[in-house]
Amino acid sequence: EPKPGDLIEIFRPFYSHWAIYVGDGYVVHLAPPSELAGAGMTSILSALSEKAIVKKELLCHVAGSDKYRVNNKHDDEYQPLPPSKIIQQAEEMVGQEVPYKLTSKNCEHFVNALRYRVARSDQVRDGPFAQLTGARHEQEENRL
Template sequence: MALSSPTPKVGDLIEIFRFGYSHWAIYVGNGYVVHLAPPSEIAGAGASSILSTVAETAIVKKELLSKVAGGDRYRINNKHDDKYPPLPANKIVKQAEEWVGRKVRYSLIHDNCEHFVNELRYRVSRSDQVTDTVTTVAVASGVLAVLGIFGMALARSKRERQ
């Protein structure tokens, strides 16, 4: 089910909301997207496709957006246009289509579907999902470390008073 957003334009990044993460594709026209999909990725599978995150390789596919999204919501999300100038649409599509059918290295941290589409649109390989998750884990670890130190200090203080 699409969000109420305009019809994608060629070269637009499409964010598809899966259970617990977003899958990314690039719109290449006539209802089609190109995306990086581990072999276990089942288009429109939603929650079950999270199993694809453990794959080491992926295949670049050209499929109908409606098939890739299935019942999941999606939106146009060219979120880095203010930071990086997008390549011309015809160049984005040309290079995206050159990748179709190729088997490539896949890593949830370094080479995922978001890295792939950002590289095609901006020539910058990045995944905000990965960056946000690493930041959250680092902050949580820091908080836990501070709480642990505070707890140890309280326990020491309590022992010293006894």
């Protein structure tokens, strides 16, 4: 069961979408304007957008029929911010349009920056997108 401030990994075909759980069944996540809940393959095409919207939506709507899990995978490496601070920052950003780049400003970078103040994406650095984008060599951790 997610707790406020937890990272939620949603398993889409070929990649994971990431969100921050903010309570009462809601998450805040970064999504290109054409992102649809449970969009699957069409969601991959939306990753080509240069802008994204910070959205607050029910986790069940964002996940759709895709499986998800709590995955605070960097808690041993970085000190998480207090849940109240994570949620406050996430809520303040809802509705904002922000720059989006698959290799350096994606949904995983967004949630890690909120929880740890470190923008990083393991799936870009080490996962399936690394070979496609060459990101393994170009991405650096961005401490915020």
